[in-house]
Amino acid sequence: MEAGHTVTLAAMGSHFFVGLSRAMILFIVSSGLSFVLGVLRVPNIAHGSLYMIGAFSAFAVSIVAGGGATGFWLALIVAPLVVAAVSFIAERSLFCRLYEREHLMLLLFTFALMLILDDLVKIVWGAEYRSIMAPDFLKGSVTIFKSSFPRYNLFLLIVGPIVAVALWLFTNKSKIGKIARAAAVDREMVGAVGINVSWVFAFAFVLGCFLAGLGGALVAPTVSITLGMDHDIIIEAFLIVTIGGLGNMWGAMVGSLIFGITQSFGVLLWPQFAIVFPYAAVVIVLLLRPTGLLKSVW
Amino acid sequence: MRRKGRKQLLGTWVCLVLGGLFLCSLLFLPTQALARNIKVGIIDCYSGPPAVYAKDALNGFKLALKDINKRGVLGKKIEFTTRDTKFKVDIALNMAKELVMREDVDVLVGTINSGASLAVSEAVAKKEKVPFIVWIAKSERITGEKGHKYVFSTGENTAMAGKAGGVALSKKPYVRYWIAGDDYEYGHAIANAAWRNLKKLKPDVKIIGKSWWKPGEPDLIPYITSIMSAKPDAVIFCTGGRSMTNIMKAIKATGMAKKVPIWIHTATDHAVLKPLGAEAPEGVMGTMDYHFYYPDTPANRAFVSAFKAAYGNPPGFPAFHGYITAKFIAKAFRKAGSLNKKKFVNAMEGLKIEGPTGQIEMRSCDHQAVLPMYLGVTKYSPKYGVVISSNIVTLTGNEVMPSCDEIMKARQKK
Numbered sequence: 001m002e003a004g005h006t007v008t009l010a011a012m013g014s015h016f017f018v019g020l021s022r023a024m025i026l027f028i029v030s031s032g033l034s035f036v037l038g039v040l041r042v043p044n045i046a047h048g049s050l051y052m053i054g055a056f057s058a059f060a061v062s063i064v065a066g067g068g069a070t071g072f073w074l075a076l077i078v079a080p081l082v083v084a085a086v087s088f089i090a091e092r093s094l095f096c097r098l099y100e101r102e103h104l105m106l107l108l109f110t111f112a113l114m115l116i117l118d119d120l121v122k123i124v125w126g127a128e129y130r131s132i133m134a135p136d137f138l139k140g141s142v143t144i145f146k147s148s149f150p151r152y153n154l155f156l157l158i159v160g161p162i163v164a165v166a167l168w169l170f171t172n173k174s175k176i177g178k179i180a181r182a183a184a185v186d187r188e189m190v191g192a193v194g195i196n197v198s199w200v201f202a203f204a205f206v207l208g209c210f211l212a213g214l215g216g217a218l219v220a221p222t223v224s225i226t227l228g229m230d231h232d233i234i235i236e237a238f239l240i241v242t243i244g245g246l247g248n249m250w251g252a253m254v255g256s257l258i259f260g261i262t263q264s265f266g267v268l269l270w271p272q273f274a275i276v277f278p279y280a281a282v283v284i285v286l287l288l289r290p291t292g293l294l295k296s297v298w
Numbered sequence: 299m300r301r302k303g304r305k306q307l308l309g310t311w312v313c314l315v316l317g318g319l320f321l322c323s324l325l326f327l328p329t330q331a332l333a334r335n336i337k338v339g340i341i342d343c344y345s346g347p348p349a350v351y352a353k354d355a356l357n358g359f360k361l362a363l364k365d366i367n368k369r370g371v372l373g374k375k376i377e378f379t380t381r382d383t384k385f386k387v388d389i390a391l392n393m394a395k396e397l398v399m400r401e402d403v404d405v406l407v408g409t410i411n412s413g414a415s416l417a418v419s420e421a422v423a424k425k426e427k428v429p430f431i432v433w434i435a436k437s438e439r440i441t442g443e444k445g446h447k448y449v450f451s452t453g454e455n456t457a458m459a460g461k462a463g464g465v466a467l468s469k470k471p472y473v474r475y476w477i478a479g480d481d482y483e484y485g486h487a488i489a490n491a492a493w494r495n496l497k498k499l500k501p502d503v504k505i506i507g508k509s510w511w512k513p514g515e516p517d518l519i520p521y522i523t524s525i526m527s528a529k530p531d532a533v534i535f536c537t538g539g540r541s542m543t544n545i546m547k548a549i550k551a552t553g554m555a556k557k558v559p560i561w562i563h564t565a566t567d568h569a570v571l572k573p574l575g576a577e578a579p580e581g582v583m584g585t586m587d588y589h590f591y592y593p594d595t596p597a598n599r600a601f602v603s604a605f606k607a608a609y610g611n612p613p614g615f616p617a618f619h620g621y622i623t624a625k626f627i628a629k630a631f632r633k634a635g636s637l638n639k640k641k642f643v644n645a646m647e648g649l650k651i652e653g654p655t656g657q658i659e660m661r662s663c664d665h666q667a668v669l670p671m672y673l674g675v676t677k678y679s680p681k682y683g684v685v686i687s688s689n690i691v692t693l694t695g696n697e698v699m700p701s702c703d704e705i706m707k708a709r710q711k712k
Contacts, residue, residue, distance in 0.1 A: 019520065122349075127345075131575065148553055149523070226540045232516055
């Protein structure tokens with residue numbers, strides 16, 4: 001075939017960073033999914049829709065704020081909060097009645113919720129493609145390893161670890177985080193010591209969905225904001241959570257890195273079949289470690 | 299007795315006069331009035347991302363119908379019903395069958411999905427002998443190798459777009475090309491058509507690499523950086539739908555357009571450029587078969603202002619296709635003079651209508667509308683406040699369409 005241009009070390013280096021920046025978005029979204037899965041035992045298929053709502057809200061906020069840098073920063077803060085509010089309503093009115101049901105029911109329910117949210121997005125924002133802009137200092141690209149690397153991806157490389165550390169501090173150091181983790185392991189025991197488990201669940205759900213919204217807002221400047229973006233992410237997020245270990249936050253990190261970097265290197269090494277690489281990686285991981293790389297809380 | 303005779307005479311006179319009037323009316327009417335309204339069944343994707351384009355086409359169609367129905371077609375009106383295909387082939391097929399069997403439509407119109415259009419063309423139009431006009435889907439196979447008596451296309455197709463790209467690129471000095479795009483029918487069809495024509499016109503060109511990603515892939519940065527590290531002379535991107543926005547953003551973010559010449563069919567599409575605003579890259583070559591700002595003729599201006607007044611925004615290329623589709627249908631029924639489907643098909647062949655961009659002919663050999671292609675380069679326009687197509691070169695329909703001989707050969711091959 002015509003392929004077979006030489007793959008230089010510099011190109012490998014730049015692709016490593018490109019993959020890493022993609023992994024950051026994947027991590028933020030999938031850690032939220034993993035958290036909900038771990039604490040609530042709910043496989044939330046609507047997680048992708050919340051990510052999409054995050055992106056659309058970011059668009060709406062930046063328009064209201066008149067675009068530009070202020071619009072972007074405001075969108076980054078407000079959009080996840082909008083998603084958190086939506087998820088809070090969904091949790092208190094619907095989810096909280098269903099926790100005792102079997103997984104299949106929950107799966108069906110979140111699937112229905114996904115369809116409803118998708119239609120809601122269509123009603124509110126219509127079917128057109130939307131787009132928002134990053135602030136000027138995040139536009140354009142810098143040269144890393146002799147190839148151009150978008151500044152916005154550098155920004156993602158900074159945001160990702162911050163979110164990871166914040167999440168770790170929160171779940172390990174704060175009281176409510178500890179309670180949520182305890183509820184993930186043994187919810188009866190948590191209830192038995194006099195803690196209102198229902199509100200712990202509500203909190204965990206909202207936090208997970210907040211992360212989905214944050215991921216959507218962060219990805220918004222780099223893609224077209226449109227219906228259907230939820231389907232792409234939800235499949236990838238579930239795969240990441242599965243290979244990382246269900247409910248394990250660091251598992252989500254490892255899974256995201258594997259997914260992002262294999263995809264990026266796949267593009268470099270064998271561009272015509274790049275689509276296959278991350279999925280092949282998932283298959284290999286699951287063959288070697290069927291329960292995921294890190295300890296699952298299930 | 300006598301009075302009775304006079305009465306009889308009067309009766310005869312009345313009969314004669316009425317009869318004469320009736321005969322006269324027949325003489326003045328070109329043909330007989332239709333028995334009922336003309337029914338058009340529209341199947342298209344009205345949910346999900348492709349809905350933007352499908353709705354635009356429908357709006358163009360409705361705008362033309364307003365005018366047509368004011369005058370009427372052979373004393374009757376054109377009415378239509380729509381069905382949502384949800385971008386799925388099986389649903390499109392069911393909907394098309396339902397429209398033909400239950401609603402008894404005279405003409406089928408649709409869709410944005412090439413796969414669905416091909417399936418409806420084969421399984422419904424050809425089998426049930428119902429005319430089917432494809433208005434957005436761009437697969438060249440619809441009127442090419444898979445074409446038949448009952449299928450028409452009022453949109454440009456991948457062969458035309460690819461040839462336009464090939465012709466344009468053959469005039470440039472580039473030799474080493476990289477081809478990349480969405481891994482589905484449209485992407486590959488554009489790539490093949492562009493490369494086939496480019497290679498024919500300029501035999502020394504070569505492909506140094508290819509990349510294919512899943513349609514709608516959100517992160518195209520790795521693809522672009524890997525292409526740039528291979529340093530091709532020029533890149534042909536074969537993307538459609540929402541990948542268009544993603545690729546344009548990635549091109550802008552990496553500054554690729556400043557370093558490598560790029561051609562993307564529909565890069566100059568307003569629906570792609572407008573949401574991007576100032577984030578649309580400049581200097582990307584693109585081809586389109588319609589712009590609301592070009593050609594700047596009275597006919598196009600009138601169409602654009604009527605469309606804006608009705609729907610609030612300027613028409614996109616699907617609206618243009620929808621508009622001319624309605625005009626073709628009305629004129630063909632007037633010419634056919636009946637609801638007979640065979641007569642309609644015969645009337646469509648070689649039919650010429652006046653569209654916003656000038657006269658448009660339905661080529662009789664392959665049932666493909668002869669449309670010009672506008673090749674341009676993206677550039678910021680202070681007048682519109684967004685990036686638009688500039689330095690537009692018009693390639694006529696005959697320049698970019700495969701010849702009738704080529705079409706017939708392709709049909710025999712299959």
